[in-house]
Amino acid sequence: MAQVGREVDDFLMYFILMEKIPVGSRTVESGRLCCMSEESYLQRVTGDQDPAPSLSVTVIEENILIDVDVNVLHPLSQRQAALLLAIHNSTERLNCFLERGLLEQAVQAEVGQRVLVEHEQKLFPALIHYVGNTLDTSTLLPPVYFGVELEGEGEGRGNMDGSYKGVTFFKCRKSSGLLLPFNKVIFSGAPPPDDAGSTLSGSVNPGDKVMFFVEDSLKRGIVVFSSNQAATGFVEVLPEEAPSSELLKIPLDSIVKEENATPDHQSPVKDGKPAGREEPVKVNVRERHLEVDSLVQIQYKGDELAFGIIRWLGYLPQIDDVMAGVELEEDKGCTDGSWWGHQYFFCPPRRGLFLKLKACQPDTRFLSSRDCSPKSLESPKPSRDDSHRVPGKVPPLQGAAAVDILEGDMRGIQGHCNSCYMDAALFSLFSCSSVLDSLLFKPSSLPDGNIQQTLREEIVNPLRKKGFVSADSVMNLRCQLMEKSQCPSFTTSEKDPEEFLNLIMHRILGADPLLKLQSEGQRVQECYCYQIFIEKQQEMTVPNVQQLLEQSFHHSQLKLAEVPSCFIIQMPRFGKEYKMFSKIVPSLELDITDLLADSPRECVVCGNLATLECAECFKDVILSDHGLKQYCLVCSKQVHSHHKRKNHKPTPLKIPEGFLKTPNKILRETLELFAVLSIETSHYVSFVKYGTEKGSWMFFDSMADRFGSENGYNIPRVTLCPEVATYLAAPLNDLMNQNPREMKGVAKRLFCDAYMYMYQSKRMALYK
Template sequence: MEPTPVLKEKFFIVIRGKSRKGFCRGCIGRVEAELQRGELMGLLYSGGGGGGSSNAGSPKSGGLVRREDTYPLSRHQAQLLLFVSPASKRLELLCNPQLFSAICELSQDDLVVVKHKKGHLPGLVKNLMQIGRKENKDDLHMLGFEVEFVDSDHNLSSKKPAAPPPLFSAADIVQVVPSYSVPLGLHWKDSQCGDLNRKGVTRINSMPNIGSHARRVRENRTEQSVIQSQSSSTSHVSLEVGSMVEVVSNSGVTVYGVVHWLGVPEGKTDKWAGIELDYEVNGCSDGEYRGQRYFTCKGGRALFVPVTKCSPDGRFVCSSTGRENPQPTDTPPVPTYEDPEEDAPPIPESEALSLLVGRMKGIQGHINSCYLDAALFSLFGSSVTLDNICKKPADTEKPITCTLRKIVNRLRRQGFVPAQNVMNFRKQLGCDTFRTEEKDPEEFITVLFQKVLCIEPLLKLRSGQETCQGAYTFQIFLEREQMGQMPTVQQLLDTSCLSGDLKFEKMPSCLMVQMPRFGNKYKMFSHIIPSTELDITDLLYNSPRECFLCGHLAEYECLQCLPDRKLQPGRIKQYCSTCNTQVHTHPSRQGHSPKALAVPADAASDTPVPRHMMQLFAVLCIQTSHYVSFVKFGPDPHSWLFFDSMADRCGDDQHGYNIPVIRACPELGDFLSKPEEELACSNPSQASELVRRLLCDSYMFLYQNPATPLSKPNHQEP
């Protein structure tokens, strides 16, 4: 097949896929030709970050790479990323498109915050530097930044004007401070740098001099800044947990973060905010303030300030004095995407954080779609059990199934699905209420599996001796008096099944358990403890079970023994014939009515019974009519993500778009790894914000049996 020559210079970075002829994840390449089968023929560049090499980026080798495994770059972007090392840091930077875009537009005298051995320090960009000698026409200069530090008195800290400022890569820049954030009275000294004698490092004289533009912007915003400073003590924006905010530090540097706690700390009289910053800052904590823990995060990221010091994150909120509100045609800056024919596999655990975590990640919400966004991300964000639903050839599928497959593929390849894709899917569901109204997740899930995917009911439930009934989700029904104040999902499931005389006909491949609540208006329990594993051995019909006391083959089951405090309350009680007689001779149990079990004829009385376990892989939560989800993206106990399809918004309700956010939340692993007895005695109010949200707002728990794939009916609907 003849390759198509590339007329214009094109560069790319490999974002996913296995290493292929040298093109591993994070490497930079230049397109030499494009093949019709969806592959790129390119040159691979070697680079040395942090000044570790004096040679320019040289093409090390050539090879083929799939187009869908790459992300296009401009020459300038490629040069900046080439100086970043190791390659994994390039992908981390690319996962923050707002920051990377701002770095690409830096110019002289722009204020930045850089990572340094002394911590995160503010400084001024002085020069854009070419690193390496260009020895042949295919070489590509690496680019870095000379940054001059600024001390707390707003003066340049360089004491020796002749010494060149330190050199930083794009990955060393953790923040670009907007020009309008610089407070009044902050005047920068003019610096004079002598000639550089660094081997292989050259100042680019043609660096865009946008610094003068930045100063004009500051001058134009002077009046606005004065008004803001005069009114900041009397009024402030309404905040809530989850709000994205910015705070101007005493040194004039703006820091950004997410509100995790609101309240009046001990020793204070006014309202304060506990904020998790985007990066570590010297002097910040891990969620403690004056010896009291208010939330939990990584060390050096927790900042506590009065709410009057907070304002909306200026990177995502359109200012009334800035450009006009986005028009309906405005869309967030997302990479273009071409859907290949082959299905994308589940995201590997090693790649999930770099691909998914950040703003404008996951599925973008639009017009009450959070129930659908959270459900789709929970089902297809990482679950291997549900992976084979998109394996049918695209040319024989219904249009709506093709649309769903494209959503799943884009999520797994690019880490982001625009709202328009989901709106098309909602329209194809066929019901007007799915297009604009908020639905219950269980209603959408039933339609998804039954009508869209044509999958047989996930559950086959037997009530007493009656025939089986099919279902896609399991609703918990019980009396509040049957449980303690903070039950586990295992206890809720066991009690509900025994109370309703229900059994699973066979081991389900996927079990979605609805909690005893009705939307955001009523919930039976204020807190529910997630069970990371569900043991459904004792809930399977006509399956061997072991005696609760002696371990031999069980022949009887007793519902009245379930809450018995002397027999592990909340645990299902089944007994062999001997133990059943002995247990029910106790005066407090003589009124019980044990029920005979259906015992398989070939079951041996003294053979250990294998346990049938299901693993938790996602949790849907609801708070104030808004659905979010927690999803486990790998086997590691700490591999948890939090997803909100409408975490923030750019523009007003009529114009603009929602900003979906995905956050890593390893603290869930720490919490859920505790013994069940310790969890039952824990105080949810002292837990971190995300753990507390999981305990208080859980709506549906999703479990899977990885050994059992989902099945489709023998016939296929047209």
């Protein structure tokens, strides 16, 4: 993106206010943008002991400092913040952020892209010539605008030739340029230049989908009457949101025709509902394999295919054929699931399409076997039948069996439509470990049999038995999660792994929390994943997971209330881009003995039973370079006799009563690493330890390769990566000096891109 004007601090973090904030006698409106330095953010989060700390942020437009509850702030990238700042109304800005789709399109928009723009309450085709700021120094972050050149009917209706306040940002025809915020631009559905005029003022026919403005608001509707349009210059349109059969008379030059495949018949509306029939859906033999949630492809325009999911099957008014309501993968539709004022299903705007069921074909990109040859595409075998289910109990894979079943192409879980976060998480948790198998079988307090059965019989069991899970099985799970979570983007948008795990474990299956954390004087807190927050220290250049966990627990004054069967740890990074450490060394074994609240511990000096702990000795490298510091009474007196430690205040440890009477050998409580999730450029992959040998590591990528282009499908791949063990055994100095680009195989993605570590206690898993 082009940037003009003063430079913006690269070390600022940006947020949008999700709620109004009272500040003295005034109120800071929701939708305002705020910022703070990364350094201040890290110090505040790691230094504050409140469960929901507040942050001191600067309101960008007003340049004032306010304290805000962290839960009211939503993080933004610098690019998102700059685009949102161009929208001056904070309420409108917040609405644009919540819709997300348009903002995501704006972030990816490029110079040379054809778009539609809103101008003078009409839509005109245009060409993007410039993306950047306009020398606006009135705020801490220069807002970003789109410089466009109007085409077709819009030519000569602009207000510039590419120059603004004496500065030339781009060049275009006289009075044909505009500088606009992104919410005045439609990035998809723009007509090609040759057809620009016809889509604006050319011939339209009954049944055509059109866009138009009513009182500054963009509307969509169906043309129902257009006779003698050349003479009158008007057409009659039924708006999609119409509560009755009232038609609107719209000037012909104020509409834009949507060419995106409309239904074959229109029918009258009665009492706000379609005058249709309610009867069982009759499907012929050829169409029996298609049902609700089936993945389908549609002949869209000419040879172009569109892909989607059947959300509804039934009859529409005055149409004899069985109709399908399809949610498309892209904005190529013409509805949000409504037809003539009646909502048949729900999907984002412009993702829905109604068409005859016989016009739908199974999506040929997804195969149910390892055969991915072009021949298999000619006669696709639909995988949404009972053959993809594997009932019963299938144990996790280990050793040679894991290699035999999982290694190779079309192995693992097939990725599709931003599913890598889920694919990598499921492969990590279930391919070679049984620590969370209770989720598959254990009755929960919030039972959802369908989702649990899908997870068990369509994903975990096929993965362990056949080594392959087709994308439609994962999509089936995503559809069910979307319905339960009421989040329409669950089948299309990328999520975070922890968001998926929290949803399925807590809200869907009602599983017991994996972690119970206790802070001094506070109640036990329960959670499923633990996020590490620490202050960056100069001496910690290449830390290991053990050090990071101890640092985080020390700064947050936390203890484990009990030994977890599964410990999922998120690394200290903020978003998918910022990383606190360039490399992190995986700790193959995690010693949590000293992190337990009421467990006997060893004196770090003599090894006897410890009775005191000193938080202030934690950073004393003379005693040891890491680890919590606890002592017996004698050693504590000796250690704190030093003049530098005289002011320390050791606290008593809780010792189990039986241990005081008959002291026993103190056993170390350890967890073993079984999987790591990594992320690079918004794509998640997985490392799994599949055996006891040091080199028993495998790497999984659900979208490692692709067959075909737009109409093709992703090829998941599992490869062995014994080179990981070589770097794990290397001296720390060698690892510090190792150039990531020169690391062999996929080792760089484990050491440099780690996002989430997964540990298990096989002893505790027996009781969970």
